[in-house]
Amino acid sequence: MRFSTFFSKQARKPTGIFGRFYMSRVFEKGNLEMNTFTKETLSINKDEYILEIGCGTGLLLKEIANDLDKGFIEGIDFSKTMVSIARKKNKKHINNKKVIIQVGDFDEFIFKENYYDKIYSVNTIYFWKNPIVTISKIFDLLKPNGMLVLGFHDKVEMEEMNLNEDIFQLYSSKDVIKLLSIDGKLNNVEIISKRGLLKINYCAIGIKSI
Numbered sequence: 001m002r003f004s005t006f007f008s009k010q011a012r013k014p015t016g017i018f019g020r021f022y023m024s025r026v027f028e029k030g031n032l033e034m035n036t037f038t039k040e041t042l043s044i045n046k047d048e049y050i051l052e053i054g055c056g057t058g059l060l061l062k063e064i065a066n067d068l069d070k071g072f073i074e075g076i077d078f079s080k081t082m083v084s085i086a087r088k089k090n091k092k093h094i095n096n097k098k099v100i101i102q103v104g105d106f107d108e109f110i111f112k113e114n115y116y117d118k119i120y121s122v123n124t125i126y127f128w129k130n131p132i133v134t135i136s137k138i139f140d141l142l143k144p145n146g147m148l149v150l151g152f153h154d155k156v157e158m159e160e161m162n163l164n165e166d167i168f169q170l171y172s173s174k175d176v177i178k179l180l181s182i183d184g185k186l187n188n189v190e191i192i193s194k195r196g197l198l199k200i201n202y203c204a205i206g207i208k209s210i
Contacts, residue, residue, distance in 0.1 A: 008164035012127045019081040027056045033196040034122050035060040038151040041192065041203040047071045048117040051141065053106045053134075054124035058086025061101070065093040075101040076109060107133060113140045122151040126158075126168040131179055139185045142208040148186065150204040152176065157199050173202060180206045 014023040039060060044050065046069035055061050055075030065073050077083050083103045093099035102109065107129065119138050128134045138148055155170040171179070173191050180189045186206030194201050 002164075004162050005164045005167070008167040011163075012167055013079045014081045015079065016081070019079065020085065024057050024082070024085055028059050031056070031060075031122055033194075033199075034151045034153075034201045035063070037194045037196075037201045038120055038122050038149055038203055039063060041149050041151075041205065042118055042120055042147070044068070044118070045071070049115060050074070051111070051116045051119045052076070053119065053121035053138075054127075055086050055101060056082050056122075058082075058089045058101060060122065061086065061099065062090050062093065065090065065099050068098060071098075073099055074111075075099070076104055076106050077101075078103065078105045107137060111141050114143050116141050116146055117143055118147045118149065120149040120151070123153070125150055125152050125171060125176070128169070131169075132182060135179060135182065136185070139208055144208055144210040146208045148180070148204075148206045148208075150176065150180075152202050152204065153199055154202060173204075176202075176204045180204055185209060 010019055010023050044064055044067055046067065048071045050064060050071065050073040052061050052073065052075040055077045058075060061073055061075045075086060080103050083101055086101050087094060090099045090101060119142060125131065142148065152171065155172045158168065158170045177189055177191060180186050187209045189206045191202055191204050
């Protein structure tokens with residue numbers, strides 16, 4: 001197996017020693033700017049109910065939980081390796097009933113509908129098997145006027161990273177706008193950007209229509 005294919009598979013779903021000790025560090029360092037930008041974009045209120053899709057090591061989830069008072073944040077990831085790290089990192093918040101982290105596939109997992117004020121995900125859109133189904137489910141889970149934020153990198157920059165495009169579905173900003181605008185369920189769809197040290201970070205935003 002070529003390393004680009006192996007790395008791409010690990011980026012999608014980290015496993016084993018490589019996933020635990022190498023990919024976890026890649027995620028935390030590589031997503032640092034995007035996590036900061038996503039958190040700024042979410043503009044969290046202290047009493048909100050929030051869901052992170054693909055919570056990885058739980059670093060951003062923990063930062064948001066630190067800012068919550070009466071609110072609650074839930075994370076889901078289909079990598080048992082990442083969930084193990086995320087639970088350890090968020091042990092205090094889990095014990096205080098402020099955080100819950102689940103192992104599972106978001107598309108197949110059962111959540112409460114019309115429950116979350118905000119749902120977000122960072123650098124996972126490339127791996128969604130059926131993005132239209134995923135967006136539709138997110139819409140069902142959001143409260144009216146709830147916000148979706150997706151952090152991602154544009155296709156042009158991602159194409160320079162020697163990734164296996166059978167594993168990564170790359171998107172331009174226009175592609176993401178089109179995806180979020182399907183069926184008109186999400187209003188005020190827009191993309192904002194912030195230049196980082198190496199890449200431009202993008203956040204796609206959509207608001208659930210009433």
